[in-house]
Amino acid sequence: MSRTPPARFTRPRIALLAAGALVAGAAGTAAAANPDTRENAAAAPGCTVDYKVQNQWDTGFTTAVTVTNTGDPAGSWQVEWSFAGNQKITQGWNTQISQSGTAVTAKNVSYNGSLGTGASASFGFNASYSGTNAIPTVFKLNGVTCTTGPGGPGGPTDPPDPTDPPAGARVDNPYQGAKVYVNPEWAAKARSEPGGSRIAGQPTGVWLDRIAAINGVNGGMGLRAHLDEALRQKSDGELVVQLVVYNLPGRDCAALASNGELGPTEIDRYKTAYIDPIAEILADEKYSGLRIVTTVEIDSLPNLVTNTGGRPTATPQCDTMKANGNYVKGVGYALNKLGDVPNVYNYVDAGHHGWIGWDDNFGPSADLFKQAATAEGATVNDVHGFITNTANYSALKEDHFKVTDTVAGKSVRESKWVDWNRYVDELSFAQAFRDKLVSVGFDSGIGMLIDTSRNGWGGTARPTQPGPTTNVDTYVNGGRYDRRIHVGNWCNQSGAGLGERPQTAPASGIDAYVWVKPPGESDGASKEIPNDEGKGFDRMCDPTYEGNPRNGFNMSGALPNAPLSGHWFSAQFQELMKNAYPPLP
Template sequence: MTIMNPKRILQGSTRLRSLPARAFLVLTVVASLAWSLGFQFMQSAHAASYCQVSYTVTNQWPGGFGASITVQNTGTAAWTSWSLTFAFPASGQSVTQGWNGTFTQSGQNVTVTNTSYNGNVAANGSVNPGFNGAWSGSNPVPTSFSVNGNVCGGTSATPTPTTAPNTPTPGTTPTVGTTPTPTPTTGPVTPTATPTPGTHVDNPFAGAKWYVNPDWASEVTTAASSVGGTLGAQMTKVASYSTAVWLDRIAAVTGGSGVTRTLAGHLDAAVSQATGSQPVVITIVIYDLPNRDCAALASNGELTVANNGLANYKTEYIDPIANILSQSKYSNLRIAAIVEPDSLPNLVTNLSMSKCSEANSSGAYVQGIQYALNKLHAISNVYNYIDIAHSGWLGWDSNFQPAVNLITSTVKGTTAGVNSVDGFISNTANYTPTTEPFMTANQQINGQPVRSANFYQWNQYIDEASYDTAMRNAFITAGFPSSIGMLIDTSRNGWGGSGPQGSRPTAASTSTDLNTFVNQSKIDRRVHRGNWCNQYGGIGARPTASPAAGFDAYVWIKPPGESDGASQAISNDEGKGFDQMCDPTYHGSQQANGGNLTEAIPNAPLAGHWFEAAFEILVQNAYPAIS
């Protein structure tokens, strides 16, 4: 319908133009005013029936907050794209990192536009962008919202501010003397996404419900029941969190001795945990290369290069995994695959070990990973994340770029090239802190950088956040898309409470001696970064989607309470050997851990087996504390 300006109608009428000039002028003014008011009324009526916005502050702490926005299409026609605008009431408010929308800010004015997957919004449908923000002075909620230029109805809510201090953001330099913010101890809280189930999204963890392994949860609750008291109550709460499923032998995929639930069994359980239209994300670990764990013994695998291992890996392990994952009944799941921890990093640093040298010269690691990526990437709801070890392994200049080059060449050798992976993961089953809150690598102590201390040995990176950020930038420079996301395994890197190495520091040391300053300031309480087996650590940040820009999630890949390796030789049919780094009475080599004691927890069972004593320690030393 075309609405014409009455002034033009009057001016275009021969009969009305014959009126006296003054009368014509009065009539024109009246008609124009009536048209203007009527047009504005139509605009207002359109807006009132066009959109509804709900803005909720979900979490708030001094200097920071999280917010969730629900934008509903209350009109009768679908949107093919959307642009939400609002203004912060206070000048000190800002968006620091968003999800399910592209956020831009100019002054106090914020614009959020749709992503590639959520532009279409049906009538009565909704989208749910969200963000983390910063504030100073006050944090009032916005009261006026518009979508595509139309003013919306809206509601706002804010929680009572907490007293927790701000958390250092991955990739930024923490302020010396600050303390990290406790992560919420409820179940994983993730922003809600609206893509069609099965659609390959940018971040599989965002907007999803996270799979809880019922077998691991049962072990946790059984142990909690036997312990009782305050510790037992804390242990019970841990059972609600998502952990990865390790496919560490063929039997874990297809069934066999000692396997209580196969891959299909876990996928079936994940489907049963779905509620409504929210997708479920389940994380699996692809971990059975021939000559696996070539530089260690605790997790040696069942396949060997010399015994047709690569062919068996493809046909007996990867092919069955791909066949199961591609079944239509699992198409609504999001399946995050952690691809072969420690494998490619071993080819960077450990070729002096015969098994690693054989894995390299035979092409077993590279070809096996390429085969796995090709098979898994072909399934649209599978997301591949390549392991990049951790900062204490590849952080030195001599290791960093060679690792980037090897991983890049491996991935580019797949059918889809760099598009066959969705990101990278660090700290898998390790203990390196996400951030060191009281110092930075290049901070000067009496004229010496922190990274030159004995504990860091000139490593460029003293924590996972800075290492991952640098790795991500290096991969993008090497040709990977800027959409790649990083994961950090935070299942055991909390380092709260106390242990044989002492208690967690609460502030930076005042010492002017470099080594004293580092030893008193670092939250990583190990005597050496090379100590990796069953440490007296603590549960770290809870599984969380989109914790910072460039990071897809903090995840628990190593289920807390599962052993890293046996503290003494144990006969088994799982191909797992005895590694002395798991023996608490053993002094390692100068290369492995500086010749120090391993600091491993005693009486440990085989790798991957339930280790209740270690779980209790992890819960007691959790940071943030479990309450």
């Protein structure tokens, strides 16, 4: 049976007013100014500011700023500081930010202006620089100076925070207050691309997609090498390492491009030659100070719901895997073994809204996840959360139409694009699916991750307003950010862009936006390529393919000349950077 993991440190999941720092690098903290100690007096003006450089490269950096109001409530806010060097802000989010010379002014936007006593607001920005990147030392909130000093939060005179978890305990959100591991192998590939240095410092997932990957493939880094490098990156503070556990028997029964090395019946080999060695390495005391986040078996369980049992999308391979139970057994075993490691946080892959957002799929998927989470000795306590949109292109948020809209007497759900789905974007789906998972028996504290590595849909094709109200199709198609031909298209999509940068707690119930699928790694080959990785040729990766029932018999929308899945695809990397939203500097 699964050993009961250490108790999770639970605190209410609060949607931050803006995204916090996924990678907490160099930081400066400003303390409350002029506290009023008179009994029963109104709160004096005051603030604290937490300024953290998340990522930094040769010519630029990304920063997260959190301001906390320790004075009277404010209906709006304005934070000011001056740079000491030649830093130039190129892009901001969750704020109206401007710069004149070295002076910077960041104001609230419409949805985060209220700042009560003790409340915080967070925002972020990208900037360029050369030479040194000195951290500002003086900040003002609505004209009140927040002075730095040893008495600020985290300073030596601070009393211990009673809400902080005990050392070594699992925390509610592993990304909170932590840096995230930057894979040096991916970073080197990104940096070698024209313009790639702009994102080479972003954290991405490490994929363990075959047994050989545990020790390293073709001279590359194995699991221990990555964990050793993570210890070097950790220095002080907390650090998250993101791993993808992806090697089930009969893997990905509905998509040949990502077939795996193990046959449908090789469940014992999956356990003893794959999961057991991974668990043994992760349990090494040497790595106990790392927060290890696992994405468990992408695309497996939803296939048993949508691609079996006589449905138009069913495949014999998926029917086989449902009948032999090896997907459920494999996921349960992985959750059990990995969940026994005190510093591992398991997140189960939960497809995406364009897959299980329909009524026929939504509830049955949650039930199946519960079945897998209680198989092979696992319990729901072995599941810290779920991840959606892994390696997919579903838009994070559609601003120009809602599922509740009606046009010319018809619901948006009747449009060809939405096709009776209950959800039109990934954020609304992830939040609703979290509630459904809790209702079937998962812990009420589970959090969701959303992979935003390729769902930005920026560039010149990004709509700026709703579509014409001629009919429901013109309304949806004219306004949707997701420019795929069909929501069922998934392979190396033309026109796709990088999405939101990795961020912590960006919305209610969401632990983080992450880049689990490294940008630039192919989804599959556009033609048949002989290989020893067990990967087949899927016509959905062929730009000339005219489709199947899963994509409504539409063109695939795939880029040409793609290599095998997981191999570097320069054209895709450049496409994602070109169409990034938020745009790259």
